[in-house]
Amino acid sequence: MAQTLEILSRRTTSMQGIRSVVHTMKTLSVINSAPYEQAAKAIETYHDTVLDGLHAFVTHFGPIETPASDHPVQVLIVFGSDHGLCGNYNEALADHVAGHLPQSEDGPPTVLCVGAQMADALTDQHIAIEETFFPAASVDGVGRLANLLTQRLETIRTRAEPQDLAVSLAYVARDGAAGQRALIVPLLPLDQAVLDELAAKPWKSRSRPYFSMPANDLFRALVRNHLFATLFRAIAEALMTENAARLALMQQAERSVDEKLEELASETRTVRQDQITTELLDVIIGFEALKKGKGDPPED
Numbered sequence: 001m002a003q004t005l006e007i008l009s010r011r012t013t014s015m016q017g018i019r020s021v022v023h024t025m026k027t028l029s030v031i032n033s034a035p036y037e038q039a040a041k042a043i044e045t046y047h048d049t050v051l052d053g054l055h056a057f058v059t060h061f062g063p064i065e066t067p068a069s070d071h072p073v074q075v076l077i078v079f080g081s082d083h084g085l086c087g088n089y090n091e092a093l094a095d096h097v098a099g100h101l102p103q104s105e106d107g108p109p110t111v112l113c114v115g116a117q118m119a120d121a122l123t124d125q126h127i128a129i130e131e132t133f134f135p136a137a138s139v140d141g142v143g144r145l146a147n148l149l150t151q152r153l154e155t156i157r158t159r160a161e162p163q164d165l166a167v168s169l170a171y172v173a174r175d176g177a178a179g180q181r182a183l184i185v186p187l188l189p190l191d192q193a194v195l196d197e198l199a200a201k202p203w204k205s206r207s208r209p210y211f212s213m214p215a216n217d218l219f220r221a222l223v224r225n226h227l228f229a230t231l232f233r234a235i236a237e238a239l240m241t242e243n244a245a246r247l248a249l250m251q252q253a254e255r256s257v258d259e260k261l262e263e264l265a266s267e268t269r270t271v272r273q274d275q276i277t278t279e280l281l282d283v284i285i286g287f288e289a290l291k292k293g294k295g296d297p298p299e300d
């Protein structure tokens with residue numbers, strides 16, 4: 001079907017509007033990533049302080065051993081996206097979770113999900129979800145969500161006593177040149193290698209650490225802060241990779257729109273040239289007809 005200049009002009013205007021929206025989304029993805037990256041760096045410093053507290057604890061009270069439980073209650077927290085325009089972000093993570101789902105003799109794990117779209121993706125993989133949380137919409141929301149998840153884990157631990165908890169986190173993390181990849185990392189029980197490393201690490205200060213809290217309360221407080229910092233870091237990492245996925249998708253969309261605009265511009269030039277040629281031919285034919293009409297002999 002032949003395109004007229006009017007139709008091509010309307011299509012070009014529509015494409016330019018789409019490009020403006022895509023460019024705006026790309027800019028927002030870049031802007032939104034920066035605060036989450038700063039939050040991730042800040043929580044790393046906070047986590048280092050918590051580890052210093054654990055180091056002081058084991059220096060004062062001696063090494064800590066985390067005995068392995070035969071039948072721990074398995075809990076999996078999956079961090080997804082609800083903001084859209086980030087491709088198959090949720091589906092890829094759900095597929096990874098389905099292929100690496102922790103199994104035990106007591107049945108499937110208790111799954112806590114962040115994001116309604118992530119919940120739909122997990123349901124498509126036939127994974128039952130106990131509770132769904134709203135994802136963080138800002139940096140302030142990261143701390144809120146980390147607190148909610150920490151409290152929820154405490155509730156599950158109380159309900160599961162005397163059994164221990166085995167908690168894992170599933171999220172998409174940055175992976176250098178590869179871009180990003182889905183991960184499932186253990187959160188609880190505490191990594192015995194980390195505790196052994198803290199116990200073997202020399203205490204640099206001349207004065208020995210002193211505590212005013214009871215040892216059990218202090219250890220629980222340190223573990224709770226360790227959980228909070230790790231959850232906060234995972235949430236921030238998930239939000240960074242989500243915005244990175246959206247940025248990559250918007251860059252691809254922008255290239256596609258630019259290619260389409262170039263095609264429309266080329267087609268517009270061709271149609272305009274054809275119209276100019278047709279009009280010139282009409283003028284020439286009309287001129288030739290008038291010229292012939294003046295050269296004919298008058299009739300009797």
